[in-house]
Structures are given as structure tokens and as C-alpha cells.
Amino acid sequence: MSCKDIKEFILEYPNLTPDQIGRVKEHVKDCSDCSLLFKQSKEVWEVLDMWEEIEPRGDFILRFWNRVDKERKEGFSLVDLIKSLKIRWIASVALVLVSLIAFLVFSFFEHSKSDVVITEKDIEDDKILLELENDLSSETLDLLYIYGLWNEKSEGKEG
């Protein structure tokens, strides 16, 4: 067997059949690299066993049910409500998104409404602008009355 095949067996140790163990032992007699790998791989696996297990605390079941009771007493959260309505998660996400958009739109309009404060100066400015507009309009009308439309005038000249 090649070193590659033996290496695969070595890394499976100790979960090997007696036949596979025999082949590994036979191979490592004459192969120093595989022999070293076998020794180290076996030892590392044994070192891992030195990390001992821990025992659960005796009251773990009691603590668990206390935690469940506590959650029940705290009542339904929105998540629980959605769960209890058996809405699929896509519907839940859609619901949350629609709520979010509605909230943002509402708060935007609320915000823009509340921000508009009309002062007396604004009213005066508006009046000035209106007067200016009226003046410009009357001036334009006068000019039109005197000279006519630009197109008519230029066409007339050319003609």
C-alpha cells in the first residue's frame, strides 16, 4: 500500500478494522515518515481525551421550566403574535416593510407640515412678488400692443 493510503488509515485511527490496523503496522515498520505520523496522530487523539466532560447542574430542568414560565408571564410579543397568526415569514417581512414605509411617509408629511411657519415678513415678500409680477405682466401687454407678436413682426419685415 502507498503512503497516501496509509495516511488515510492513520487519520482514521482508532476507527479502523483489525485488517486496516494490521496494514498500518506493517507499513510503518519500514516507513519512518508514516511511523512518525501514526505516533503523533494517535497521541493527539489521546490528548483530546484529556479534556474532561462537565456534569450538568442538578437543577437544569427546573431552571428550564422557570425560564419558560417567565417567558409566558411576560406575555405575547409582536413576534409571538405573528407566529400565532401563522403568517409565513415572507408575509411578516412584507407587513413590517409596509408598516415602515407608511410610518416614513406619514412622518415626512407631518414633519413638513409642522415646519412651515408663515411670518409677517413672508406675507410682505409675497405681496412684493405679486406686485412685481403684475407690473411685468402689464408691461408685456403694452409691448405686445405696440409691436405685436415677434413672429408676425419679423415675418412682416421679411415679407
Added chain:
Amino acid sequence: MCTDTDIELINKVKSGDETAFSELMRRHYRGVLNYIYRFTNNRETSEDLAQEVFLRVYRSVKRYKPDAKFSTWLYKIATNVCLTEIKSKGRENNVSLDEIYQSTGEVQDQSGHSAYDVVFRKQVKDLIFDALRSLPPRERMAIILCKYEELPYEEVAEIIGCTPGAVKAYVHRGRMKLIEKLKPYLRKEVKGP
């Protein structure tokens, strides 16, 4: 002693039998606790997270379909809880491999002194934890599940979400890396005269 299978107990839980769930916890709590412990190296955190795992199982027990073994489903949830914990905690409780090496020396140097034993065991535990933590998550999970939980490749594959062949590759790669990490602590080759 309850002789019901896990699936029978689950069906009882689905119909509202809480004692059946207590029995399921009695059967699997130790395994889940120790599985988490290999990820956290902290007893208190492991107890809390094990409770969290069973809470998640209890909440979603109605959705459980007996296509896979109950323990597979349970370890899948435990794995998710562990990964979330690892991500949120980052590299807390960091113990440097070099530090341990300098303070402990080689594994073969242990004496029979009891006080030394306590310190030694703690340091070996930290050393193994540190070596395992240095592995990529899948290699780490595969080794913990195969070595400590003694699960077959097929079941580990279902838990991790890959093929049994991939699990084997993870274990082999992880084992090679552990050899490199723990090499300074292994017994030295005794040379002949």
C-alpha cells in the same frame, strides 16, 4: 424509567405533555452541554446556552418533522447557537498556546502532585481549546462531533450541512493541523542507543 423513543416523546410534547419534554432534556442535556462547552470553554456560558438550545427546541417542537433523528436536529440547533455565540464574543478568554507551553512544559512532565494536577488539567483543557479554536469552524465542528460526541460521519454531515465525504476531509485536515499545533506537547521520540 421511560422507554419511549425520542420520536414518541416528541409526539407527546406536541400534544402538550411537558413531562415528555423533561425526559428529552434528561436524555440529551449532558451531551448538548458538553458539546457547547467544547466551543466556549466556560461552564456558566455553556449552561446558559444549553438552556437556550432547549428553549428553541421547545418553541419550535411543533415544526419538527421526524425525517432526521431528534439528536441530529438538536445538535443542529446547538451548532447554530454556538456559532452565534462565537461570532458575538469574538476571541474572548484568549489563552496563548505559547504562554501555556512556557508555563506547563510538555505533557509528559506531569507529576502526581494533586495541586499541580488541578493546574495541569486546567492548562491542558485551555491548550486543547485553543488548538481547536484555531481550526476553521467546519473542521472544529467535525472534530468535536466525531471525537467527543462520537457521532458517525453521516450524522455529522446532516448537522453541518455537507456530505459524509466532506466531513471525513474536515476531520483529517483538522487532525493534521492539531498535530502541528500540539506537536510541542507530544512525547519526544526515544532514540535507541
